[in-house]
Amino acid sequence: MSAHRTQVHVSAPRLTRVDEARRIVLAQATTLGPERVRLEDGIGRVLAQDVIAEASLPPFDNSAMDGYTVRSADTAGASREQPVRLKLVGKVAAGQTLEREVNRGEAAKIMTGAPLPIGADSVVMLEEARFRDGIVEIRSPVAPGSHIRKVGEDIPAGNSVLTAGSRIRLQHLGLLAGLGYATLPVYRSPTVVVLATGSELVNIDEPLAPGKIRNSNGLVLAALLRQLGIQPLDLGTAVDERVRIQRKLQEAAASDVILISGGVSVGEHDLVKRILRDLGMEIFFWRVNMKPGKPLLFGRWRGKVIFGLPGNPISCVVCFLEFISPFLRKVMGERDVDQGRVHARLTQSIRKKEPRRQLFTAKLEEDQGGLSVTPTPQQGSGMLNSLAQANAFIVVPEETMRLEASDLVEVLPLWGD
Numbered sequence: 019m020s021a022h023r024t025q026v027h028v029s030a031p032r033l034t035r036v037d038e039a040r041r042i043v044l045a046q047a048t049t050l051g052p053e054r055v056r057l058e059d060g061i062g063r064v065l066a067q068d069v070i071a072e073a074s075l076p077p078f079d080n081s082a083m084d085g086y087t088v089r090s091a092d093t094a095g096a097s098r099e100q101p102v103r104l105k106l107v108g109k110v111a112a113g114q115t116l117e118r119e120v121n122r123g124e125a126a127k128i129m130t131g132a133p134l135p136i137g138a139d140s141v142v143m144l145e146e147a148r149f150r151d152g153i154v155e156i157r158s159p160v161a162p163g164s165h166i167r168k169v170g171e172d173i174p175a176g177n178s179v180l181t182a183g184s185r186i187r188l189q190h191l192g193l194l195a196g197l198g199y200a201t202l203p204v205y206r207s208p209t210v211v212v213l214a215t216g217s218e219l220v221n222i223d224e225p226l227a228p229g230k231i232r233n234s235n236g237l238v239l240a241a242l243l244r245q246l247g248i249q250p251l252d253l254g255t256a257v258d259e260r261v262r263i264q265r266k267l268q269e270a271a272a273s274d275v276i277l278i279s280g281g282v283s284v285g286e287h288d289l290v291k292r293i294l295r296d297l298g299m300e301i302f303f304w305r306v307n308m309k310p311g312k313p314l315l316f317g318r319w320r321g322k323v324i325f326g327l328p329g330n331p332i333s334c335v336v337c338f339l340e341f342i343s344p345f346l347r348k349v350m351g352e353r354d355v356d357q358g359r360v361h362a363r364l365t366q367s368i369r370k371k372e373p374r375r376q377l378f379t380a381k382l383e384e385d386q387g388g389l390s391v392t393p394t395p396q397q398g399s400g401m402l403n404s405l406a407q408a409n410a411f412i413v414v415p416e417e418t419m420r421l422e423a424s425d426l427v428e429v430l431p432l433w434g435d
């Protein structure tokens with residue numbers, strides 16, 4: 019190898035392709051086994067077993083209206099001029115049962131949700147019948163099954179409710195509760211610690227001294243973790259000193275996953291990578307072909323998975339979305355590890371300077387033609403306000419150097435699930 023080529027190699031180590039990096043990351047993700055949680059704690063967790071409806075919903079035929087329950091055959095030929103007259107033989111409210119049959123020529127008063135008495139097959143709305151002297155008058159024929167909610171019409175016994183690997187969401191709770199699932203088998207969540215490194219960092223409730231900034235990454239990463247149903251352990255901040263960082267790492271070592279922000283770049287105070295390497299971390303990759311987010315470090319140390327994230331706040335978020343979120347979703351047993359991506363029309367052109375996968379903070383909007391997306395006016399890995407104005411990232415592939423208005427682009431919505 020020529021001296022010149024050696025030189026190039028030293029100053030510009032290979033950037034791992036994003037898709038390759040994702041493969042490496044996902045290969046390290048293994049589920050942690052099941053546990054049972056109460057239904058109310060199950061939201062956001064991932065089912066470890068298929069859930070089958072053990073009983074039907076509704077559990078019995080019942081009335082969808084307040085009215086009179088009748089035998090529909092009795093009402094054939096009923097008209098305004100010649101109403102059918104049925105004898106009222108009882109009343110049944112929700113939660114009760116009628117202890118007798120409704121025979122030919124009879125009707126019973128019934129309330130919404132009350133079980134259909136034996137013999138009856140339909141309900142006439144209160145407003146459509148007339149009651150006088152113990153007699154119910156019906157003025158038009160009633161079709162069998164009218165205003166009846168059939169047993170199992172919501173879900174029949176034996177049907178699949180949710181399959182293993184699906185995340186339990188708010189919309190599932192009612193059904194699961196209705197079917198009596200007081201507890202559910204879910205995958206154990208990994209324990210995850212968050213550590214922010216940097217001598218410039220102060221806590222968000224502290225005043226700024228010269229040269230200092232607030233630690234926003236710690237809070238944002240913790241919130242992103244909570245959104246995945248993981249309760250993070252926030253270790254706060256560590257200044258860029260070997261002993262301080264080492265001490266925090268000892269604390270972090272009890273967790274399954276360690277997220278460290280800052281200190282993984284090439285600066286002389288970027289100690290995290292060096293410390294971890296000295297402590298015996300197995301590095302699977304360092305630096306990915308992505309912008310922002312290039313300095314990402316990934317590996318294992320003492321059996322724990324470590325993500326070393328760039329300190330720039332937007333880089334940090336992008337790395338979370340592209341790598342950490344799919345990793346954790348897979349660890350949590352979720353079948354679909356990717357956050358839903360959509361396609362949208364660009365409203366303006368985009369130029370890239372390097373052949374890296376690039377993510378742009380952007381505003382995704384609904385317009386006449388469908389979805390449109392506009393990059394925020396400012397782009398930069400440290401632009402917190404650009405992120406605040408965004409509801410999505412535009413993802414531009416490595417090879418694409420320019421995009422024009424009305425081109426269709428891939429969009430990663432925030433913080434959709």
Ligand code: AMP
Binds near residue numbers: 219331
């Ligand atoms: P680093 O990755 O340590 O080189 O940091 C890159 C940039 O991100 C620097 O401008 C840092 O001040 C900033 N930064 C690092 N950590 C944080 C943090 N926890 N919150 C906000 N900004 C940070």
Ligand code: MG
Binds near residue numbers: 217280281287288329
């Ligand atoms: Mg730093």
